[in-house]
Amino acid sequence: MKTICYKFLLLGFCCFLGANTLFAQKSVEFFDPETDPVATLVNGKLRLIVSEEVLVRSVRMTLARIGLIENIDRQYIEGHWFLILESRHALNFEQAVYVALRLKPDNKGNYYAEHYWDACTGEACSGCMFDQAAQRCFCKFDKPGAPGENGFCMHTVSDDPLLKKVPLKPD
Amino acid sequence: MKHLFILLLALLCNQLNGQTQAAMMAGTVASGSTGALFSFDPQTTPVAVKSGDQVQLFISEYLLTQSLAARLGEAARVQKLERIQINGVHYLAYDWLYAFNPQKTYSTLVPLVPNGNYFFAANNGTTCETSGCDQCKRDDCTCTTGIGNTCGGGSMAIPFPLLKISKPAE
Secondary structure, eight states, X not given: OHHHHHHHHHXXXXXXXXXXXXXXXXXXXXXXXXXXXXXXXXXXXEEEXXXXXXXXXXXXXXXXXXXXXXXXXXXXXXXXXXXXXXXXOSSOTTOEEEEEEEEEEOTTSEEEEEEEEEEEEOTTXXXXXXXXXXXXXXXXXXXXXXXXXXXXXXXXXXXXXOSOOEESSOO | OHHHHXXXXXXXXXXXXXXXXXXXXXXXXXXXXXTSOEEEOTTTSOSEEEETTEEEESSOHHHHHHHHHHHHOTTEEEEEEEEEEETTEEEEEEEEEETTEEEEEEEEEEEEEEETTEEEEOXXXXXXXXXXXXXXXXXXXXXXXXXXXXXXXOEEEEESOSOOEEEOOO
16 A cells, blocks of 8 residues: 555656646747847837847857847838847957848837848958948948958848847846 | 655755746746746846846846836836946936927936846936937036036936836737
8 A cells, every 4th residue: 555655656746747847848938030029119119129138149040250249229221120230250350240130010010020131241341331221331441442452341131030049048 | 765765756846846936037037029028127137247248238128118117107208228338337328208398308327236247227326307418428417518517407316217017018
């Protein structure tokens, strides 16, 4: 009788352990750019609803060399909201990297990250940046140059997802 | 021996329970996706985190603006939030106005108190009225341009500038 009792107790504990582990796994929350908005409109102002810390980790999953992200801002350009990331290249601190990620609204005023984004960077310019319309990528300290020369900035366009799914809490 | 075995199992269960609770806490610390609860308690949750030489906001701009707006009242409209550093101290700097009197603009500074790698919002903030001043030095409310030498009458203390926010996403 005693042995059966112990066996039941053991079985009970095993079930409890299993349920506990499952629950713990489910309670870890993620930012998933495919389903979660990045920003929302509040009284006509666009507010980021994802923290800087989470956005930086999410971008780093795609652009490992984006380095130190110094600023995250947003700009309204020709009818679209863009998330603007300013950083310094991970392997060359002198090299500025500008990334403009287009945001897509839904009918509730939430804005989601689109897959379409532009980057502006150049090895021989410490201040590559977009113009006001985010259409021209130029070097603000030098005259325009050919590839390999001072003043050359490269405009890259991609439709690969820039933001990746990451846990809300850092490791 | 059997009793010892059961005791060990019980201790293990207790430990796992603790981990589950910690994981649940981590979820609420969140910056807040729509799947997560929009919850921020300035008394227990850090506002920013130090990552290398950079300080990054750990809480979303949405929650931080809602948290101040809750303190200032329904008519307050936060126009801008930025993180600034003055004399080595990090601050949350808010520009805001009241909807019923948009001509008067205000600026509130909330110091960030470091604790290890994290920064918590201080329990005291200062507010300046910035109307009529192009460049208001927000730490001492002096106007560097414009008429007069104070931004609308000097600074005003605002205790507990950020309130706890705990409501589901709309």
